[in-house]
Amino acid sequence: MKVAILPGDGIGPEIIDEAVKVLKALNLPLEMATAPVGGAAYAASGHPLPDATLALAREADAVLFGAVGDWKYDTLPRHLRPEQAILGLRKHLGLFANLRPAICYPQLTHASSLKPELVAGLDILIVRELTGDIYFGQPRGRRTAPDGAFAGAEEAFDTMRYSRPEIERIARVAFEAARRRHGGRGGKVTSVDKANVLETFQFWKDVVTEVHRDYPDVELEHMYVDNAAMQLVKAPKKFDVIVTGNMFGDILSDEAAMLTGSIGMLPSASLNERGQGLYEPSHGSAPDIAGQGIANPLATILSAAMMLRYSLQRPDAAARIEAAVQRVLADGLRTPDIHSDGTRRVGTAEMGDAVVRALSA
Ligand code: IPM
Ligand code: MN
Numbered sequence: 001m002k003v004a005i006l007p008g009d010g011i012g013p014e015i016i017d018e019a020v021k022v023l024k025a026l027n028l029p030l031e032m033a034t035a036p037v038g039g040a041a042y043a044a045s046g047h048p049l050p051d052a053t054l055a056l057a058r059e060a061d062a063v064l065f066g067a068v069g070d071w072k073y074d075t076l077p078r079h080l081r082p083e084q085a086i087l088g089l090r091k092h093l094g095l096f097a098n099l100r101p102a103i104c105y106p107q108l109t110h111a112s113s114l115k116p117e118l119v120a121g122l123d124i125l126i127v128r129e130l131t132g133d134i135y136f137g138q139p140r141g142r143r144t145a146p147d148g149a150f151a152g153a154e155e156a157f158d159t160m161r162y163s164r165p166e167i168e169r170i171a172r173v174a175f176e177a178a179r180r181r182h183g184g185r186g187g188k189v190t191s192v193d194k195a196n197v198l199e200t201f202q203f204w205k206d207v208v209t210e211v212h213r214d215y216p217d218v219e220l221e222h223m224y225v226d227n228a229a230m231q232l233v234k235a236p237k238k239f240d241v242i243v244t245g246n247m248f249g250d251i252l253s254d255e256a257a258m259l260t261g262s263i264g265m266l267p268s269a270s271l272n273e274r275g276q277g278l279y280e281p282s283h284g285s286a287p288d289i290a291g292q293g294i295a296n297p298l299a300t301i302l303s304a305a306m307m308l309r310y311s312l313q314r315p316d317a318a319a320r321i322e323a324a325v326q327r328v329l330a331d332g333l334r335t336p337d338i339h340s341d342g343t344r345r346v347g348t349a350e351m352g353d354a355v356v357r358a359l360s361a
Contacts, residue, residue, distance in 0.1 A: 001030050001312050004060035006037040006053065009082055010285025011295035011348075012066025013040075018297035018352030019064060019304040022324075025356045026317050028308075033060075037089075038068025038082035038285075048085040057089055062311035063278040064304060065089075067285035086280075090130050095270035095278055096166070097173045098128040098249065099306075102236075102256035102266060107329040111261025111338050114233065119259055124239045125181065126256055127174040128249025129167075130270055133200075134160040135246045160200045162245065167207040169273070174243035175215040181240065188219040192228045192244035192252065204245065225252070232256055257282050264296030264337045267303035269310050277311040279303040293347040296335040298325055301355055324358035331358075 005020060007013040023030060035041075035053040042048045048068070057063045068082040078084070089095065104112065104122035112119045137159035145155040171191070178187030191208045193201035205222055212220045223231070225248045231238065232252065236259050244252060257263040266282040281299030289295055302325060309318035333354050334343040346354070 001028070001062075002060045003030050003032045003307070003312075004053075004056045004063045005032050005034040006057070006063060006065045007034065007040070008038040008066040008068040008085070008285060009040055009070045010067055010287040010290040012038070012068065012285055014290070014293065014295050014348050015281065015297040015300040016064065016066040018348060018355070019300040021352050022301050022321060022355050022359070023304055025359055026320070028312075028314065028317060030312075037065070038085045039070045039073045041085065042073065042076070042080060042082065046080075048080060048082050049088040053085075054088070054092060057093060057278075061276060062307045063089070063093075064300075064307060065278055065280035066300065067281065067283065069285045070287045072287075082285075087135070089278060090270060091136065093276060093278065094131065094272040095276075096129060096131045096273075097170060097271045098126075098130040098253075099173075099177070099269045099271070100126040100128060100249075100253040100257070100266065100282055101268075102126065102253075102260050104260040105265065105326070105329060108261040108265065108338055110340065112259055113261075114236075114259055119236065119261070122236055122259060124236065124256060125177055125241045126249060126253045127170065127177060127241060127243040128253055129162075129170040129243075129245050130249075131246075132162050132166045133246035134158045137161040160198065160247075162200050162204055164203075164207055167204050168211055171208045171211040171243060172214075173271075174241050175211065175218050178218045178241045179215070185217045186219075188221065188240040190221050190223050190228070190239055190242045192223050192225050192242055192248055194225050194248070195222070196224060201245070208243070228252060229255060232259065253282065262296065262338045264299055264335065265302070266299050267306050269303070269306045271310060275311060277307065279307040279311075293349060294336050295348050296337050297348050297352050298335075298355075301325060301352070320359055321355070324355045324361075327358040327361060328354045 007016040140158045195202040195205045263283040271277045305318040305321035308314040
């Protein structure tokens with residue numbers, strides 16, 4: 001089993017080190033190879049996603065990704081920005097299905113900014129379409145406006161679009177995920193759209209409704225994105241699986257992540273049609289705390305667990321990692337992002353070491 005390790009920028013390298021430590025401790029037949037990506041790759045070779053890095057990712061069964069982005073690169077032209085690395089990997093590898101679980105760990109109920117009773121036991125899954133929508137739709141660009149009230153003025157535009165096959169395949173991922181979460185049958189999917197305004201999302205709603213005919217045991221509800229944003233903070237536990245497009249999914253997944261108290265805890269998987277996947281923490285590169293050894297490595301360690309489950313067919317090893325993470329939390333170890341009175345504050349490496357110890361406890 002080949003794993004491409006792409007640490008990236010900011011806290012990326014620190015948190016990836018801890019996940020690699022945990023993977024090595026499992027003694028699995030994993031071949032791990034590391035390559036630069038994002039700003040780090042730009043600094044070294046002039047491109048955020050060098051050909052050699054893309055080739056390594058293509059050949060691997062799975063990619064473990066840290067994070068990309070740093071203010072230093074904010075003034076670069078768009079195609080050289082660190083973010084282009086992750087967008088390029090998604091597009092080139094066809095990683096259309098992004099699974100972002102938002103789980104409120106019992107030990108962290110009080111870390112949420114919402115009342116504990118609203119989030120205790122929260123376990124929802126956001127299924128975000130990842131290779132379409134306004135993120136990738138053509139045409140896009142800047143020009144002199146040809147018409148309208150401001151004809152002749154400079155303007156910029158992006159295109160929101162979805163094709164039937166793109167919507168069908170992500171809808172299937174969501175319905176299957178709902179079933180899997182409920183022992184093979186049932187569950188609920190909330191499809192989030194803006195069908196009241198956008199043609200793209202009226203089409204989305206129609207296609208999801210058609211696909212639903214193959215999943216009669218799963219409940220389907222439709223919700224406008226503005227209402228979904230509100231319901232997520234009002235009564236998040238009413239959701240089970242949320243499926244939505246790339247742009248709405250980007251926004252709602254950050255909102256959902258924060259309900260759980262710490263975005264530093266949440267892993268994610270991005271899968272293609274062949275089961276190949278890229279695994280990354282849901283949080284970003286946090287350049288403000290990079291190099292201080294205080295970043296929470298658990299989201300990345302849990303991403304490695306998702307990788308073992310979804311791409312490497314080792315659910316047993318995934319479960320061992322997840323149990324070890326539960327144990328260190330139960331033992332009261334906390335990085336500063338989730339630290340509170342009565343718990344023991346630890347750094348990035350100490351947290352990784354504790355998970356390794358808990359694997360064999
Ligand atoms: C994410 C990030 C990316 C996105 C950025 C870094 C391009 O915010 O993974 O959610 O917008 O998809
Ligand atoms: Mn995002």
